[in-house]
């Protein structure tokens with residue numbers, strides 16, 4: 001049965017719109033766990049546009065499941081990860097102008113420095129996943145770099161507008177997932193998944209965990225976060 005890690009970034013997005021104290025992503029995380037989430041994900045961005053350092057520190061003290069920190073492979077984030085010690089780090093590419101993460105990591109350009117980066121986090125008992133596009137080369141490079149696993153980018157699948165495009169993307173994802181499994185990597189997936197498109201992708205049994213944020217937080221406005229999480233847990237599993 002696949003696990004669900006709930007990304008609470010967009011609770012912080014609403015708070016930051018008014019630089020207020022609420023809604024609090026820490027409370028959202030606790031409620032998500034109560035509703036059955038298997039983990040909590042936050043992306044601490046360089047520009048701190050949503051999650052703040054204070055959120056991360058409090059989440060580390062309060063999350064009872066698994067805390068996954070999405071971050072760029074920078075010196076600053078490296079120090080923060082070693083200090084906070086999340087259960088897992090997911091390395092993502094980050095651009096200041098983007099609305100959200102736009103694609104997988106380029107693993108060919110900085111292979112050696114990424115190897116060192118990943119090794120030092122793993123030495124501190126932090127699992128390290130690499131966020132990659134669903135292509136064989138990225139899976140093989142992740143293995144060579146020494147990652148614990150991969151998070152396969154599902155953005156193109158989520159954006160596919162025709163049944164044919166969706167099938168093509170699903171096949172790319174499924175091939176990458178199988179290859180990652182064969183190489184002994186942990187396999188997660190995420191980005192752009194919602195209550196409709198989750199069904200087909202959740203049928204790929206080898207995917208161990210889904211990281212889902214926007215659709216759950218959007219639905220919580222109408223249903224409350226507990227109901228939104230419960231329904232996604234049901235669909236994922």
Ligand code: PXP
Nearest residue numbers: 101131190191192211212213214
């Ligand atoms: N996985 C990664 C690596 C991401 O960067 C994001 C967005 O922060 C997600 C999953 C969640 O994507 P969404 O908010 O579209 O569900």
